[in-house]
Amino acid sequence: MSELPELWRCPQCGRTFANRNQSHTCRVLGDLDAHFTGKDPAVRETFDRIVRIGAGLGPFEVLPEKSRIAFHARMSFAAFMPRLHWLDGHVVLAERLESPRFTKVEVYSPHNILHAFRLHSPTEVDSEFADWLTRAYAVGRQQHLRR
Secondary structure, eight states: OOOOOOOEEOTTTOOEESSTTOOOOOOOOOOGGGGGTTSOHHHHHHHHHHHHHHHTTOOOEEEEOSSOEEEESSSEEEEEEEOSSOEEEEEEESSOOOOTTEEEEEEEETTEEEEEEEEOSGGGSSHHHHHHHHHHHHHHTTGGGOO
16 A cells, blocks of 8 residues: 655645645634534534544544535545534545435546535434445545555
């Protein structure tokens, strides 16, 4: 397995990226709690359950950006957009998965496939969801590039 280069840190915003001088929206991160202000408590409970699953996978950053909350390892591998009554989100996978729970699947490259979903309650963060997040974390760590 080949080693991946060290992460590059943007000197302005401090975010890390797999590629030097990575194009990005360079701004200071926001407040995580602000994303949940005025939302149903189940939306935050759902997100917190996802974070707990992610914590068991290995190190990653939770990045509260202006319009979303990203999960980032070497690259962003999942993102969440809290809405009033539900949590929209997506995971980035190295292969296409089929599930009736996906609301959209977009192929950006052969090993960069966005799978979108909508969660209404913490109970939807189940073993199937944990599998998606586990696969996405491997993409975020760029493990699919080391083969």
